[in-house]
Amino acid sequence: xxxxxxxxxxxxxxxxxxxxxxxxxxxxxxxxxxxxxxxxxxxxxxxxxxxxxxxxxxxxxxxxxxxxxxxxxxxxxxxxxxxxxxxxxxxxxxxxxxxxxxxxxxxxxxxxxxxxxxxxxxxxxxxxxxxxxxxxxxxxxxxxxxxxxxxxxxxxxxxxxxxxxxxxxxxxxxxxxxxxxxxxxxxxxxx
Numbered sequence: 001x002x003x004x005x006x007x008x009x010x011x012x013x014x015x016x017x018x019x020x021x022x023x024x025x026x027x028x029x030x031x032x033x034x035x036x037x038x039x040x041x042x043x044x045x046x047x048x049x050x051x052x053x054x055x056x057x058x059x060x061x062x063x064x065x066x067x068x069x070x071x072x073x074x075x076x077x078x079x080x081x082x083x084x085x086x087x088x089x090x091x092x093x094x095x096x097x098x099x100x101x102x103x104x105x106x107x108x109x110x111x112x113x114x115x116x117x118x119x120x121x122x123x124x125x126x127x128x129x130x131x132x133x134x135x136x137x138x139x140x141x142x143x144x145x146x147x148x149x150x151x152x153x154x155x156x157x158x159x160x161x162x163x164x165x166x167x168x169x170x171x172x173x174x175x176x177x178x179x180x181x182x183x184x185x186x187x188x189x190x191x
Contacts, residue, residue: 048186054117055181062133064122067185071122071130072173074183077115081135081156084142085109092159097169103188106172111157119175119183120158126150126166145170 052065052074059078064071086109089095097107105113112118122130129149137143145154153161158170176189 050185051178052183052185053181054183059116060135062135065185067173072185073118073120073122073133075118075133075156077118077156078135080137081143082110082115084137084144085155085157088142088155088161091161092155093162093164093167094169095159097159099167100169100171102169102172103174109157111159111169111172113175113177117183118157119172119185121171121173123170124149124152124166125160125168125170126152126164131170 050065050067050072052063054063054074054076057063057074057076059076060081062073062075064073066072089109094100095109097111102111110118111120124131124147126147127149129147131145131147131152131154134141134146135143141153142155144156145158147153147166150165152164152166154166154170155161158172160166160169173185174188175183175185176187178184178189
């Protein structure tokens with residue numbers, strides 16, 4: 001017949017073993033559950049800043065960089081494009097980018113840090129179509145961007161014309177120049 005001390009020792013052992021097994025089980029369940037709260041590597045990459053080399057971009061050319069699943073246009077404006085900017089101001093809905101949520105450096109006439117380069121998202125602010133780049137200046141259109149979906153027009157600074165469906169200027173993403181020929185899209189740097 002077992003003694004009371006043996007029963008108490010057995011009871012303590014079984015209680016301790018149950019607590020240890022329960023703790024291990026809780027950790028085994030909690031680790032995958034808590035790690036599922038962290039964004040995946042793919043999600044982190046999708047929102048990560050993007051470096052673009054613009055050193056070989058010729059005047060008048062446009063290059064498309066993908067950032068956060070959206071096209072970002074980098075346009076090296078030529079002298080003709082820059083000259084049209086003040087000429088079309090009266091025809092624009094928001095020439096000073098007051099209605100658009102823009103970085104501070106996008107509230108000037110050029111909507112850029114450097115007049116020569118325009119960096120903006122290539123998504124129409126009406127219904128999300130992708131406008132086309134039209135660098136040719138004609139009698140009907142001073143050049144810029146035209147959205148074929150519903151006819152919205154934007155000048156060479158991405159500012160929307162009056163009387164078109166798009167309500168806002170094309171967005172300027174946060175960006176800065178890492179050097180003269182390299183930009184980082186996705187962060188507001190000091191340069």
